[in-house]
Structure formats: C-alpha cells, structure tokens
Amino acid sequence: MKSASFEYRTPATLSEAVTLLETFENDGVDVKILAGGQSLIPMLALRVARPEVLIDLRKLKELDYIREDQGMIAIGTMTSKHAAAVSALIEAKQPLFHAATQLVGHRQIRNRGSVGGSFAHADPASEYPAVALALGMEMKVVGPQGERLIPAAEFFVTYMTTSMETNEILAEVRMPLLPAGSGWSIKEEARRNGDLALAGVCVTLKKVGGVCAEVKIAAFGVNPTAVRLTAAEDALKGQAPTAENFARAAAAGAAALNEPMSCIHASSEYRRQLVKTLTERCLIEANTRAA
Amino acid sequence: MTTKHKISLSVNGVRYEREVEARLTLADFLRHELNLSGTHVGCEHGICGVCNVLIDGASARSCLTFAVQADGADITTVEGLRNRQTGQLHPIQSAFIEAHGLQCGFCTPGFMMTTLELLKENPNPSEEEIKEALGGNLCRCTGYQSIMESVKLAATKLREQQGA
C-alpha cells in the first residue's frame, strides 16, 4: 500500500504557506495541506486520496502554542495532540477538551497528530468537532484575503467538509474557559479502546438555583457532522438534575436525531440507542462535577 | 521524473544524508535505504504499531510518516537499544527475554520503542498506565500477559540502574 507520487513543499512561514496554496489553487492543481498526517497518510497509502501536491506545515513553529488569550484558550493548529493532552492549562481551564484529547486514538497518533487536523479533516467520528459545538469554539482561518473567525456551528458543513475556502489554512482554534461551577463529561462507545467511536456524546452543564440552566450536548459518530442535541438541551432547561429528567432528555435528544449512519459494526437504530445511553451517562457524570 | 528531496537526519546517533522521493515512508527509508530492518511493517495504515520508532523522543508510526517529514529529526529504532561499545543489551531488551515477552518477535521492536518512551516519562507505571501506553501495539502471539510482565521487569531494571 504505497502512496502515489506527489510534489512536496515545506513553507517556512504561514504567509508563505498561504501564498503557496493560493498559487496552486489558481493553477487548478489538486493540493492538500499536510499537518500530522495521521488521518491523511493512510488515505494516501490506500490511494483513495491522490493530491498532486502536499504542503507540509511542519516548519510553522508560529502555529505551535497553547495560551490563554482574552478569556479564551487559543491553540495553534500545529500543536501536537499530545502537547494538548498534557497541558496543565487546558486540564485546569477546559477539562472537556482535555478529556476529549485523551480519547483520541493511541499515544503514537497523538504524538504526531495536530490539534488542527481533526477540525480541518472533519471526520464525523472524531471527538473535537463535537466538543467544538458544545463549547461554542471559534476557528481562525487565514487566506489570501486575511484572517477570519468561523464559529463552530458554521464550520462543520457535512461529511469531511468544512466551510473553509480551498485557499484558506486553519491557523488557530479558540475555546472559552469552562465557567466556574460547570460540569462536563465526554463518553464514547468504540469496539476497542482507541478505535473510532461508533457513537459519542459530550456535555457541559451549569446549574442555577439547583436546576439545569445551561446545558450543551453534542453527539459524534452518528451523523455526517457532529451535531448538537438541542431537543435534549431544551428538555432540561429549568429542570431538576434527576436521573429521570436526564433519561427523558436523553430519549428526546436521541429521538430527534436525523437518521444515524449505518455500518458493519452498528446499525442506525443501535447508534440512536447509543446516543441515548451515552447522553444519560454523560449528564449523570457532568452533574457530579457541577456545583 | 520524480523530484527527489535532500534529507539529513540522525538515526540512533548516526548522521545520514540521502535523497528520497517525497512519498517514501520513514519505515521504508529506515528498512531499505539505511538497511536498519529491525523496524517492521505490519499493516501500512497506522493500526498495528509494529513500525513504531521514536521521532525526537516521541513514539510514532513510521508507516504514517514520510521520510521527508523527518528531515532534521533524531530517530531512535530498536538497533539503537543495544550498547554498541559494550555489546550489552538494553534493560528493556533483557527484560523481554527474561520475562518471555516475545514469541515470533515481529511486533517486539515496536513494543520496545513504546516501552522506552513510557519508562522515560513514568519510571514506575501501574498496570493501567502500561495498558494505556501499549494499547496501540498489536501482538498476535503472546496474548500480552508476558509483555505486561516484561514491561514491569524493565521498569524495575531501569530504576535499579538509575539508583545504582
């Protein structure tokens, strides 16, 4: 399983990368960005992806950072997932993202894999897009026209497709800090430890006056993109954080899902059931973490 | 005519300069360009871990890395474990032998590289931590129990070595 031939470029700066990308795009060349390569390289090996050119961002140290910035955490997209997984800042101030990162594959994948890659690749079974929806993350993309911020709700369009233009590069992802007193949880069901999720759910939960005030629930692995379970969120507004209410909300969220995907490991109905079960379990766990 | 790229990297402390096609994987580069064939290939799509090496100290699948991506890097492979001067085996290698942590041995270099990284970061790992670290390495022969024992024994040997 050897890749087909491609040309290879390693720009030294982000602006060089953007210029390079634009040039190839304008010439009608089939060009792809190479970050960690953990998702892209298997596709090349199987020859299901055959770009003529790969632009490797590995020299862009300017995109390797994790910092607190105006009440948000900003992560440069070429930061490795492992760096994100062991970041004390992220663990302390956005534990949902921390937990999601630890669920990604195995250590070797996290060592090479970039934080930005899972956003740009938009695999529906991936954890990050769901977390992005639940947290209301923003994606900073850079193109010939300059930079812009895309909210998560607009970023993920459909299966493996984002709203980025083909001449734009994802440079940074930004997430709010977890509000004080909020609970969170992320759970997934996979065939083996570290496998792509058959279904997964993540939750943030804030209570006010003993009842659920702000609940965000997002599911992954079930639809062409990650999806907010707004029916479940609505069912919990102002409700007491009891097991019964959580079960009811989970059922509502699962029932409202667009027809889940089907594969040899999980039928559509089974995925719907998994969403219900995982939502319930996430809510219970998030509740124990919430003030 | 395919473009070749000049790369310069060190493997087990030895510097190499070569010209390679961009699509040549690091695994194939190590095995066939440098004749360091202790790193094996089992699936070529990043799941079995048989091809694990250390790139700048971090474990990685060499089948999911192009050699050109490793330009300027320090690679550690199984051939770098044994002490070339004294001929002595690395404590991890000795541990795998003593605890019978291998049968056909094909997956063993990959496991040992992962173990090298684990024990550098965590000299006294629990069983859970060992499983977490080794979850990305497949073995078809041993059923993992003797590998678990080998890693524990390696940890002990390394701690004793540090302590001495």
Next chain:
Amino acid sequence: MSIPTLPEQLPTSAIRYIGKEVKRVEDPSLVTGETEFIDNVKLPNMLHAAILRSPHPHARIVSINIKAAEQLAGVHAVLTGDDVKAWSNPGTTAPEGWGNYCMAVGKVRFVGEPVVAVAAESRYLAEDALELIEVEYDVLPPVPTPAVAMADGAPVVFEERGSNIILKKDFVWGEVDRLFAEADHVIGDSFRWNRCGANPTETFGCICTWDVVNHELTCRGAYQAPRFFALGRATGLNLLPNKVKLISHPQGGGFGGKGGPRGTDIAALLSRKANGRPVKYIEDRMEYLLAGGGQSWDRYYDAELAVKADGTVTGFRVKLIDDQGAGCEGYGTISVAKPIAAFTGPYRIEAASYDTTIVATNRAPTYPYRGYGPPPHFFVLESLMDMAARKLGMDPAELRRKNYIRPEQFPYTIPSGNEYDSGNYAAVLDKLLDMSNYKKLREEQAAARAAGRLVGIGVVSTVEPGVFDWNVYSAVGVPGVGVPEGARVAIDVFGGITVIVGFALQGQGQYTVATQVAADYFGVDMGMVKVSMASTDVAPPHFGPGGSRLGVAITGAVLGACEKLRDIFTQVVAGLMQTTPDQIELMDGRFRLKAMPEAGMALAEVAGTMLFRSDLLPPGIEPCPEATSVWTAPNRNMPDDQGRCRSYLTAANAAHVAMVEIDRQTGRTNILKYFLVDDCGTRLNPANVEGQIQGGVAQGVGAALFEEYVYNDECQPLVSTFVDYLMPTIHEVPMTEKGAVCTPSPFAPLGAKGCGEGAIHTTPATLMCAINDALAPLDLKIHETPASPHRLWKLLQQVK
C-alpha cells in the same frame, strides 16, 4: 532404539533444561532486530512485485490491456493469465479438482483474486504500473452464501465441476438413531460461526528466482511447512521436486494461515518472465485480509445431544454446512475433517454422527487457522452441554464431570475412531474450580443478578488434539499416513553439537526445545548447541510446525538421532577401551566404563578420534560423528470407510472458567475474570507452553467477540483493513490465571503432548457459554460468533 518417554530416562544424572523455563535461544536476535525476516533480504538485481486484483466476486475476463504498464520506466515484466496458463497448473487441493491457477484464467471467482502482476524496480513503481492496466470484465451473478450456492439454478462457481457442492459426506459412528430415540431429552439448536482467521503480524512474503538456464527455482520466504510447500510448487510449476529449493526464513507468526501459494507462483513466474531476475513479493495487509491466508471457518451448524434424565450424554449429532469460498487451494477443507479427531470432546458419549456439506461460493478460499476446525466445533458441543445442564437443573461443571472419560479408561477410543492417549479430566476440573473459587463466583453472580446485572459464568472442558496425522484428513480427500519430522545431530571436535532441522522459526520456540533436548541428552551447556535450518534440497524429511506436533516431533527426532549417536559412539569407545559395547554407558556427556566410571571419554574426544584417527576405529564404523533420525507418531493406521483411525497422537485437556458482564444498554461484553487449567503432559519448556496458551486465549477472545470478515449480499467484502478487522489489543485480552496438571503421554517422546494450538480450542466456547449464562435469566441466547455489542444489543431489544 527406543525413544525415552519420560525425561527421567535420559542419560543424565540431573536434568538441567527440559521442563525448565529456560530463556529462548531465538530471543537475542529477535530483540535486537537482527533476525532475518524475508522482507529484510535484498538480492542483487532484485525486482518487486505488485498484483492487480479483481474488484468483482464473479466475472468473466473479457480483455486485458497491459501496454501502458509494460512501457512505464522501471517495469520489467508483466504477467497475465495467458502466461500462467502456459506455464503452470491449477493447484492441487483436497478434495482433488477444486483448485485455481495462481492468477485468474478467463474468469475471476472472488474479490481480490490476482488478475495481472507486475515486477518493477520498486514496490512503489509496481503499484503505479497497476493503475495503468485496463481490465474489462463481464460481471456474473455472485454466489455470496451456501444457501444461494445450493439453490436450484444457482450460478456455478466452477463450471467444469457442474455444481457448487464440493463434498457431501455423512459419517455415522455407532447406533446414533437408537440412542436419540431412547433419550429422555434431545437438546439441539443451530449455530453460526462467522469467518475469522490467522492474521499473523507479518504477512506473507517471498523472493523467487527462476533459473532460466537450468530450469530450476529457488524461493526464499515465510514458509511454514517448507517441504510440503515445495512439493506443491513443483507440481504447480511443472518442475521436478528436486529442482525446487525453498529456503524458509523466520516468520512473524503463521498460525496456519500464512498463505503464500499464489504469491510464490506469481513471483516465480514473474522471475521467469523477467529473464531470471529475483522477484520479491511482500503481501500487504489489505491483500492478506482480502485474498491471503487469513479467512477460515465460515460455518452453519445444526447439532443435538441425546441426554438421559440423570445427565448422561449418550449421543451427539452434527450437521455442518461449510462455506469454503472460491476453491480449496488453501486446504481449508481440512478444518471440516479435524474435529473427527476429538469429535466428542472429553466425554464418554457413545455414538455420534457428522453430516458434512462443503460448498463453493464467491467468498475468498479458506485457509488453515490455529485449531483447524475444533474451535467452532467445541463452541457447538459445549453450548449444547450448557443447554442440557440448564434443562436438567444441573451445574454445568458437574454435568461435564459426570460425563468425563475416566482416568482408568485410557487409552480411550472415541466413537469417531481416534485414540486419546491419557488424561485426568476430573483432576483438571477440580483444580480449576478450586483456583477460581467457583462457588464464590456463583455467589457473586447471584448478587449481581439480584441487582439486575447481566453477569454470566462459562465453565468449559475440551480435548486439544496434538501431533496431527494426515489420515483423519482423508475425510476430505487428503491421502496418506504419517508425518515425518527429521533431525540430524552432529558432534564436532570441540564437543559442540549441531542440530539440523528443516523448518524456520515461527514463534513457538522449537529451536529452544531442540537445544534443551540435545543439551540435556549429552550433558552440555545449552550454549554448546546450535540449531541450523536446512533448505528443502538438503533437509531430512520434515513437515515443520502445524497441528500441535512440532514440539513433540522434533523432540522425537532429536532424541532418535541422539540415540543413534550414543550407539555409534559406544561402539567406538568400546573399541578404543578394548571392551564390549555393553560395558560402556553414556552419562552426563561422558562415555564411561560401567565398572570403573572414572575411565571414559568425552564427546569431543570421540568425535575427534572418529574424524582424525581412522586407524583406531573398530571395523564397520564410519568416520561420521553424526546421525539422522526421522520421527513419526507410532502406531497410526489407515482410516476405515467411516473415517475412523488413530490420528492425532496426543490428547491434551483444558478446562476454562470465565466470568463476563453484558452492558444492557450497549451490548458490550466485559470479561471480568478468566481462569484456566491445562494438562498437556510433560512441559518441555513451561514458559513456552504458557505463552502458547495465553496466545490462544487472545485469539479465542478475538474470535468470540471481535473478529469477522463481513461480506454483503453481492459478495463484496466489507472488511479489508485493520480498521474493520478487529484484532484484540492489550485492553481486550484478559490477564488469565493459569494452573497446570501433568498427565504424561505414554506414547510421545518424554511424555509431552502437543500443545501449540492450545487455548483457541477452548476460549471461544468459554466466552460464548458465559455470555449465554448471562442471558439465560432473560430467556435469550446467542449462538452466533462474534457476539458483538450490536448482535447482543439486537437480541436484548426482544426484552422490553
């Protein structure tokens, strides 16, 4: 000459190595990455092969255009079906006549079947060349399952055979009908075992060089059974066997399913077409999964037990439909025959019948996989035993105990004809129940059930046959009796011992076993012994690993050669000491006068004398301090008309207990606890044995819970990478607690029983029984493998 049947009979005052957990001689090279697996090898002028494979399960080949591929710079040969038809024959198979050419000729019969092959200067280039080949197909309706294959008007996979039924055979052993009529209970059900297979971490690989001047072939590669394989190449490629030389390389596992016949023949013919340049073919994982040696045991069972009210099981009926896939090239059919060697397990069941239908479909041809048939068979038998226990309200362990063959009954001939050598099944069960604290497990289960949890316990008992013989495979058309394994032992003038064998490493540690045996026999340090592999042109007759035989067989061969050497050396020393051979004995590596033990000669002295002082040798003694011995199991026979014969020489026994919990919401099974006790007689190297057992457990977990080759209704394979073929990781395989009992074999060298296949016979049944025990209170059952979360979830939806 008689081969010692117990370690105590060796000419040593203290056994240093046999039975001890000595470190393996194979390991230093393996842990340093020095061992020469085939893909490490580079030959001068070598080319690399890639294969274009059929995307259709069933189609006629209309045209092939290879021009552009041939013209790509760096491509040196392109092979098509026309070349293959001119230069080779369809492979020999069991039964005869169901083979294929190494590449499709006129028609493709499964997705992944080779259609065109390219030899180029790199594998990368060869794959580029494949993309330039145009093949036009005329798609035919596929045969995805036996049901379709056996229906009226079904498309015929092998038109020249006229039918999709490869073999239909009905065996009846004893008065089965009467016993079922007289039974108080008939316990029966249907069972489905889905395809799974070997998947060693190293795929198949070879380098073939066709000598275009002398019309000879040399193949280097990952060959499990070198001489057997060489014979197949000779007949396939129209060469005399002594013009085919196979050099087997150490393998990264094999488990029977390494594959390689097609890959070898294709590489050989590419070499022929490339004017004799060596051609290397390394199968990639996708090729292995789709069309290599990795698919086995695609089965539909209907089976029942005849049971008396007191729990005595008197009869066992099995009806098996086996989906062999597109031809018998892999000898996958033998997995239908092997269960005959242990058909009724450890039980005194009086009579049995076996109604077998082997069917051709457009799935990939099946190949051997560790266990070679009994793993699914015991899943069926043990599930029925549990159903019987539930029906009678008996504890499943006690039902088994009640039916065990008793120690005093050995050697015991089972209804299907094989003879079990020895066993103490109750002792094994007792040790297991004690070790696992079985009573407490049941109490824990009761408490868990009261809390609404689905917790189950499986207690399973099997016979793991060892040391195979061809004779029982006659059931599917394999001829012959006896499986020779040869070793030559040579002593040199420094007292070093060389053991020459015909097989390469595969992981089971047989080089270490051979070293242990030779070292203990002659009282030398293991470091004085070297095991060398001989290529097929110079090796003694051999088979190599397979059928849980090699530990026993190579021990027998090495001991036989040692005994011959002892004989010769005794004569030499007697001559030199001017006495008679009966006055000389070998003890601890010295040939000494019985009457005066201080007077004697060391091995090195005797060898040196033989080679450098021919004037001192007694008449008739050749200057040859070497001997060859070829071992085969004693007392084997030809099968009768019902396939009955003494086949597998040894009968190891294992009993396993597993405790599982099923998550009601997700259907996932967690293995909470796992205990096992194994009795394989004398353990030549206990660490090796435990390793084989745990490896078998892991594969059993894979088969019961994770691994499945899925095909859709159009016979398209949906599993082609490790993303979907789910090999268990360290997270999924339980760390088991193991116990040992030793009931030596009275017939096998040193009392050892074959144990290499081990736990895979037992683990799938254990886990499936545990899962069904968990489901029993809900009146649900699952008789299909793997018991994936999705399957269990679907089942649980019936309870709402």
